[in-house]
Amino acid sequence: MRPYIKWAPWFVSLVMILFFIGSADAPPVFNIIYTTILFVGLDVTYTAFDIPMGALAFSITPNGIERTKLFGVSSIVRSVVGALPQVFVAAAAWLPYFKSHTPQAYLTSAAVSAIGIIFLTRLTFRNTRERAEHREDVPSVRECFGLLFKNRPLLMLFLGNIFFVVCKIAEQVSFYFVADLMFDRRYNVVVDVIKFPGFLLAGLIVPKLIEMAGRKADSKRFYQLCCVSAIVIHILFAVVCYRGLMLKEPGSPVSLLTGACVILFTGLTTIPLEFESVVQNEMEAETVDYIEWKTGTRVEGIMLSIMSFTGKIENTFSSSIGLAILGLTGYAQHVEGSMIQNAQTNWALFLMTTIVPAVGYLLMLIPMHFYNITGDGHRQMMKEILERRVLRKEQRAQEDEFVPLD
Secondary structure (H helix, E strand, O other): OHHHHHHHHHHHHHHHHHOOOOOOOOOHHHHHHHHHHHHHHHHHHHHHHHHHHHHHHHHHOOOHHHHHHHHHHHHHHHHHHHHHHHHHHHHHOOOHHHHOOHHHHHHHHHHHHHHHHHHHHHHHHHOOOOOOOOOOOOOOHHHHHHHHHHOHHHHHHHHHHHHHHHHHHHHHHHHHHHHHHOOOOHHHHHHHHHOHHHHHHHHHHHHHHHHHHHHHOOHHHHHHHHHHHHHHHHHHHHHHHHHHHHOOOOOOOOOHHHHHHHHHHHHHHHHHHHHHHHHHHHHHHHHHHHHHHHHOOOOHHHHHHHHHHHHHHHHHHHHHHHHHHHHHOOOOOOOOOOOOOOHHHHHHHHHHHOHHHHHHHHHHHHHHHOOOOOHHHHHHHHHHHHHHHHHHHHHHHHHHHOOOOO
16 A cells, blocks of 8 residues: 555646646647546546555554544544645735736645645655555455455445435535525635534544444444434424525525524534544445455455545536536526526525435435444454464464475
């Protein structure tokens, strides 16, 4: 894993900078081809870096509590560092030079981000070691897919992520929800900011809760609790905000109280989502342990690639489906808030932001019922895996000491 972490970030950084070096005076066809190549390049290079980075935590420690702490720290750092380029671009808009040179602001932000990526990944490379054992004979792609279908818990996580597409639709239409249903785009900034504490709380609280649970810690139950909490919050969101959003005069801004409630519930819905994200990282690690326990083969990369693939499915289909639904309801693009949407569109915005995500979380609970790794089961599984590793080491040591007689 570590060689990819050493070299892939350089290519990611290069592609990021190239994105903002193109010329606006170039022919449109050239810009389309140039941008397409860079998008593909960014996706390939980022995947080459992201999958080993995620799999590294699986190899650093077999202890579930320690891994959850790693994922928690990762969530905090990712949210804080990831927000810095956005803050830089927003702040640059107030500076005299960047106010009239917006492309340079984005290029500077990309360059600063590239330096940060290289610095932080080099820091990771120098200060981490893989401790899990791997087979010297690497399994073929065909064998890896065979292992996938033997990995029931991973398949259940895969199905859960597919159902999560329903929840992602709400995220894709949140801008339209604020601009059209609340009729005041100024709330967009506040809504984006209020989501930020969810990342921090997940990184800080989840590892602590898992540690406090000790031997009773169970990732599956925690995941289910996150889904149930999200369902309750979204239903309350719909009930509390219905009158202020759906019964107000068409085209009028929402009241201060309704706006505050929307912002509050938007922040609350982020918390179980981010909690579930941190817990799922540990569950993905459990699926790697499971296949090693079942077959003796440890393949972090292929298992994480499957989950990375589902993430790409989520982003692609949620955006397309969300916009398609808006189109079917008669959504009309407006200019500066001058267009009042019809009642059918307003209902779609309201339901897709409140009730639809609740349905998505409910669907996610179905495959999780068949996820067959429990807290006690995982601890017993890890005990057996570690015993096998010790036995293999002893066998290899005996083979190395054996000298055949001529």
